[in-house]
Amino acid sequence: MRGQALKGHLDLLLLAILADGARHGYAIIDELRERSDEAFDLPEGTVYPALHRLQKGGFLSSEWTEVQGRRRRTYRLTEQGRGALGEQRVAWNNFTEAMSRVLKGAAWPDTP
Amino acid sequence: MRGQALKGHLDLLLLAILADGARHGYAIIDELRERSDEAFDLPEGTVYPALHRLQKGGFLSSEWTEVQGRRRRTYRLTEQGRGALGEQRVAWNNFTEAMSRVLKGAAWPDTP
């Protein structure tokens, strides 16, 4: 996927993944890749800072766990995060609808 | 509409508007606002630099016209711009489909 498409929509993706249950960062990356059919193959440098930002904003909580010698930081949605997910879903729907209205008006270059 | 949602999708919008015929910057802003039902009310500081960027990239051509004492720079799609519009439409579809796949998996906070 071309790079900057998900600008501004990454938070929604992360919140949506975590709405299905608490996960650690690496697992979130995996699941994003799988659910999107490889479309979203996000680098760690994208996801980890975003998770930190969301936690700082109060949308996520986290705790350290240790699994077979490997430390993991497991994130889960807060109440506020659940609310934000709902809002961002609505915003996403509004956005795509506005996009379609604009795109619908335009002539298709490939179809005469 | 919340500001930064269209990050990375503005070019597609501009190309789509211009696919219906040549227009000058201010008219593009107007039509974007109308077609989107006020959702996209973009400031000039967003649109004009984007038009310059698209022209610099070879996707648009422009010429000065004078209408009732007011100078206008009228933009039109180049052949390359028409191609880019097609590509970006496909990319947009892929993007929204990937988003829905991720969002579909997630539990809705409002619906039990």
Place this chain on the structure above:
DNA sequence: GTTGACACATAGCTAAACATAGTATAGATT
């Protein structure tokens, strides 16, 4: 003992949307 998957962190770059301000004309309002 080196490679590769797992798992996290962060300093710094960059692009792009946006804020802000400035220039200038035309027409309506005061």
Place this chain on the structure above:
DNA sequence: AATCTATACTATGTTTAGCTATGTGTCAAC
């Protein structure tokens, strides 16, 4: 006459957020 509003473009600077790059460390496999 003066001011305001809409029209129309330009330039400068800020900010945000995704990404690159790099570093740390564990474990299993080869």
